[in-house]
Each structure stands twice: as structure tokens, then as C-alpha cells.
Amino acid sequence: MTEIATKPLFQRLALVGAGLIGSSIAHAARRGNLAGHIAITTRSPDTLKRVRELGFADSVHDDIASAVAGADLVILCVPVGACGRVAEAMKPHLAPGAIVSDVGSVKQAVIRDMLPHIPAEVHFVPGHPIAGTEHSGPDSGFAELFDGRWCILTPLPDGDANAAARLRAFWEAAGSTVTEMEAEHHDKVLAITSHLPHLIAYTIVGTAVDLEESTKNEVIKFSAGGFRDFTRIAASDPVMWRDVFLNNREAVLEMLQRFSEDLSYLQRAIRWGEGDKLEEMFTRTRAIRRGIIAAKQA
Numbered sequence: 001m002t003e004i005a006t007k008p009l010f011q012r013l014a015l016v017g018a019g020l021i022g023s024s025i026a027h028a029a030r031r032g033n034l035a036g037h038i039a040i041t042t043r044s045p046d047t048l049k050r051v052r053e054l055g056f057a058d059s060v061h062d063d064i065a066s067a068v069a070g071a072d073l074v075i076l077c078v079p080v081g082a083c084g085r086v087a088e089a090m091k092p093h094l095a096p097g098a099i100v101s102d103v104g105s106v107k108q109a110v111i112r113d114m115l116p117h118i119p120a121e122v123h124f125v126p127g128h129p130i131a132g133t134e135h136s137g138p139d140s141g142f143a144e145l146f147d148g149r150w151c152i153l154t155p156l157p158d159g160d161a162n163a164a165a166r167l168r169a170f171w172e173a174a175g176s177t178v179t180e181m182e183a184e185h186h187d188k189v190l191a192i193t194s195h196l197p198h199l200i201a202y203t204i205v206g207t208a209v210d211l212e213e214s215t216k217n218e219v220i221k222f223s224a225g226g227f228r229d230f231t232r233i234a235a236s237d238p239v240m241w242r243d244v245f246l247n248n249r250e251a252v253l254e255m256l257q258r259f260s261e262d263l264s265y266l267q268r269a270i271r272w273g274e275g276d277k278l279e280e281m282f283t284r285t286r287a288i289r290r291g292i293i294a295a296k297q298a
């Protein structure tokens with residue numbers, strides 16, 4: 001159970017981007033009384049209209065200047081490739097002492113793109129909630145998204161410790177368990193735990209779709225269990241994931257190289273009938289799954 005704060009942690013929370021993550025933060029902030037006022041802005045007029053209809057913000061702005069003005073916490077919830085441009089646009093309107101954060105799935109590229117646009121008297125604390133779904137847009141958000149999930153902060157080495165502590169308190173009150181990491185390490189870890197699995201899902205579903213017509217029909221008809229899980233992941237937002245791969249190129253390519261080598265090893269074992277090698281690998285991976293479940297129950 002998450003607690004409801006008696007006094008809001010922030011006076012005015014400004015969210016830039018009202019998709020799955022932006023709208024979920026608004027819902028979670030409302031649920032926990034985390035902000036005295038929730039202001040939202042986003043790029044498309046259709047999304048702005050929908051956010052007004054859904055009513056999860058106190059004010060909805062068609063310009064970034066009025067949304068971030070007077071905010072003591074600003075969180076960018078846009079695709080990682082757009083973070084630099086958004087930071088540049090909001091720079092002149094940020095209040096001194098404000099905390100600026102983001103939720104991008106990649107950290108080094110976001111820091112590289114945003115940092116030049118952060119005024120000296122504003123505190124930049126990058127972040128990444130490890131929580132999501134395959135859905136996008138303002139209708140997809142919900143208050144419970146972050147409950148029991150990790151949120152990784154990657155504070156800058158010379159950043160303000162008090163600002164990081166305040167952002168940590170915000171995410172904890174939103175239901176998350178917060179940890180800190182260096183941005184480079186974050187990008188490596190997420191490349192294998194999140195980015196590569198998405199790339200594999202996109203590939204396997206694409207391969208199935210490219211099969212000749214008769215087989216394809218069978219794939220759809222009998223898609224249960226394993227393949228269905230891949231189709232869920234492969235339904236994730238194309239723009240978001242395009243930006244993730246373009247902005248975490250080095251780490252993803254490194255993990256992809258290692259993955260390809262391991263796949264070739266299994267391919268060889270199948271070709272030469274080396275059942276012991278297959279069994280040994282599958283036994284190791286089963287133990288990992290069981291370890292994850294046991295850790296969750298502990």
C-alpha cells in the first residue's frame with residue numbers, strides 16, 4: 001500500500017509528454033497527493049484535447065513556457081530523441097531552484113542532449129522508471145504502474161544531493177523502489193535486460209509475418225504461450241523504440257554481438273545433435289528464472 005502524503009512533496013509538477021509514462025505519473029501523483037498542482041503539456045493538439053477530457057491534470061498547456069513556469073519539479077516524458085529539443089525550448093522558462101528530470105529508457109544520450117540546456121541555478125537529476133506496458137498515449141496511463149517496480153536515478157557526479165533525495169522521495173511515494181547508478185552502467189544493464197529482448201521480439205514477430213501465407217495463418221491461429229508473449233512486446237511504441245536503439249547504439253550492439261555468438265553455439269549444438277550442450281544451457285537458464293521468482297517472494 002502506498003501512503004498518501006499529508007502535504008504535497010512539490011508545489012507544482014510539470015509533465016512534458018502525456019503518453020503512458022507522463023499520464024501514469026500524473027495519476028500516481030494525484031493518488032498520493034504528491035504535487036499541489038499538476039501541469040501537463042504535449043506536442044499534438046489531439047493529445048492535449050484528450051488529456052483535458054481525461055481530467056488527470058490540473059492544467060493543460062499548449063505551450064511549454066506556461067507549463068513549466070513556476071514548477072519546482074519538471075519531468076520530461078517524451079521519446080529519448082526529443083529530450084534535447086524539449087530541454088532547449090523550456091530553458092528560458094524554468095524557475096531557479098527547480099528540479100528537472102526525465103524518464104528516458106537510455107541515460108547517457110539524454111544527459112548529453114539535455115545538459116547543455118540546463119541553467120546553472122536548476123538541478124538536473126536523470127531518472128528511469130523500470131515499468132511499462134506495450135500501450136502508449138494518454139489513455140494508457142494508470143496510477144499503479146510504478147507500484148513495486150524499480151526506478152533508477154543516474155545523478156550527475158557534481159549534482160545536488162538534496163535534489164536527488166527529493167526526487168527519490170517522489171518516486172518512492174509513487175510506489176517505486178529507488179536505486180542509483182552511473183549512466184554508462186545503466187545503459188549496459190538495460191541493453192541486455194530490456195532493449196535486446198525488445199529487438200528479439202520485433203524480429204521474431206517480423207519473421208513470422210514474412211512466412212508464406214499458409215504458415216502465417218497457422219502462426220496466428222496457434223499463437224499461444226511463448227509466441228503470444230513476444231507479440232505483446234513487439235506491439236510496443238515504434239517511435240519510442242526507434243529512439244532507444246539509435247541512442248543506446250554501442251551497448252545494444254555489444255550485447256547483440258554476444259547474443260549472436262551464443263545463438264550460433266546453440267545452432268551448432270542442434271546441427272551436430274549435441275543434446276548435452278543444449279540441456280546444460282537450458283538447465284542454467286531455468287535456474288535463473290527460479291532465482292528471480294524466489295527473490296520476488298523473499
Ligand SMILES: NC(=O)c1ccc[n+]([C@@H]2O[C@H](COP(=O)([O-])OP(=O)(O)OC[C@H]3O[C@@H](n4cnc5c(N)ncnc54)[C@H](O)[C@@H]3O)[C@@H](O)[C@H]2O)c1
Pocket residue numbers: 016017018019020021022041042043044047077078079080082085086103104105106128129130131132133134135136137138237240244
Ligand atoms: N513505455 C514504456 O514501457 C516505458 C517505460 C519506461 C520509460 N519509458 C520512457 O518514457 C518516455 C515516454 O514513453 P511513453 O511510453 O510514455 O511514450 P508515449 O508514446 O506513450 O508518449 C510520448 C509522449 O510524448 C509526446 N511527444 C513526443 N515528442 C514530443 C516533443 N518533441 N515535444 C513534446 N511532446 C512530445 C507525445 O505526444 C506523447 O504524448 C520515453 O523516453 C521512454 O523511453 C517508457
Ligand SMILES: O=C(O)C(=O)C[C@]1(C(=O)O)C=C[C@@H](O)C=C1
Pocket residue numbers: 104105129130131132133134193194195233236
Ligand atoms: O513491461 C513492458 O511492457 C516493458 O517493456 C517495460 C520496460 C521493460 O523492458 O521492462 C520497457 C522499457 C523501459 O524503459 C522500462 C520497462
